Amino acid sequence: TQLLEQSPQFLSIQEGENLTVYCNSSSVFSSLQWYRQEPGEGPVLLVTVVTGGEVKKLKRLTFQFGDARKDSSLHITAAQPGDTGLYLCAGVPNAGKSTFGDGTTLTVKP
Amino acid sequence: DTAVSQTPKYLVTQMGNDKSIKCEQNLGHDTMYWYKQDSKKFLKIMFSYNNKELIINETVPNRFSPKSPDKAHLNLHINSLELGDSAVYFCASSQAHLAGGQETQYFGPGTRLLVL
Numbered sequence: 001t002q003l004l005e006q007s008p009q010f011l012s013i014q015e016g017e018n019l020t021v022y023c024n025s026s027s028v029f030s031s032l033q034w035y036r037q038e039p040g041e042g043p044v045l046l047v048t049v050v051t052g053g054e055v056k057k058l059k060r061l062t063f064q065f066g067d068a069r070k071d072s073s074l075h076i077t078a079a080q081p082g083d084t085g086l087y088l089c090a091g092v093p094n095a096g097k098s099t100f101g102d103g104t105t106l107t108v109k110p
Numbered sequence: 111d112t113a114v115s116q117t118p119k120y121l122v123t124q125m126g127n128d129k130s131i132k133c134e135q136n137l138g139h140d141t142m143y144w145y146k147q148d149s150k151k152f153l154k155i156m157f158s159y160n161n162k163e164l165i166i167n168e169t170v171p172n173r174f175s176p177k178s179p180d181k182a183h184l185n186l187h188i189n190s191l192e193l194g195d196s197a198v199y200f201c202a203s204s205q206a207h208l209a210g211g212q213e214t215q216y217f218g219p220g221t222r223l224l225v226l
Contacts, residue, residue, distance in 0.1 A: 033214075042114070042200050042217030043153070086151055092213075097166050100153040 003027075004091050004101035012107040013079055021074045021104045023089035030094045032065055032072045037086040037103075079108045113137050114218040116201050122224045123191055130187045131221045133201030141165070142184035143202040143215065144176060153200070159184055160206075191225045198222050 004025045013019055023032070031050045035043035047056050049065035049072060056063045060083075062075040076083055089101040114135045123129055135142060143166075144156040158166040162178045173189040184201060198220045204213040 037151075040219070042202070042220050043215075044217070045214045048214070088153060097155055097158070097168075100155075103151040103153070105151065 006101040006104045010105050015110050019076050023101050024071045028069050029091035031092045033090045035088040081108045081110050084108050114216050116218040116221050120222050127191050128189045132185045134183050135203040139203040139205050141204045144186050145200040147198040193225050196225045
């Protein structure tokens with residue numbers, strides 16, 4: 001089983017602060033995806049990173065795939081209350097099923 | 111229009127009962143999945159079907175039986191419900207199977223199952 005560990009598990013910050021969420025594994029993945037899940041809803045894909053070292057930006061969100069394709073980070077600049085939710089990373093292997101991380105619950109207070 | 115829909119959204123039932131959850135996707139995708147999300151928010155795959163054929167069958171009790179009448183539908187029947195089955199069950203779909211690709215999974219809104 002390919003395990004993905006996310007840190008921190010819980011994060012509560014004030015509006016305007018910056019934050020980084022980490023997703024780590026000992027396994028190599030073909031690609032890695034980040035999802036956001038809002039309360040009462042299903043996860044929604046934010047981004048897929050494929051190449052080692054790749055950086056993708058989505059407005060105030062910056063995603064990076066580790067050089068060895070074993071880890072990833074999500075950085076949010078100037079967080080807003082609308083960023084509140086559960087952030088999940090998912091590793092997609094060359095073969096077999098994808099694996100979800102254990103999630104980071106983010107709360108941004110106004 | 112809803113891409114992936116599930117019914118019911120909430121399900122409260124007694125231990126020992128049998129219940130079904132239905133899922134439909136109107137995206138024309140070939141692959142559908144069932145996930146279980148526990149109280150700690152951990153999302154774990156249970157089954158995946160590609161064109162009505164079972165691809166992934168994780169270590170799930172035999173009480174759980176998926177059925178795919180066509181590639182747009184994947185239902186989940188649960189026999190003899192137990193307290194530990196309480197969770198949120200998500201259906202998802204993707205154009206092709208995930209392994210090795212960059213497929214996007216589209217998730218339904220979830221079914222919140224509470225077994226009393």
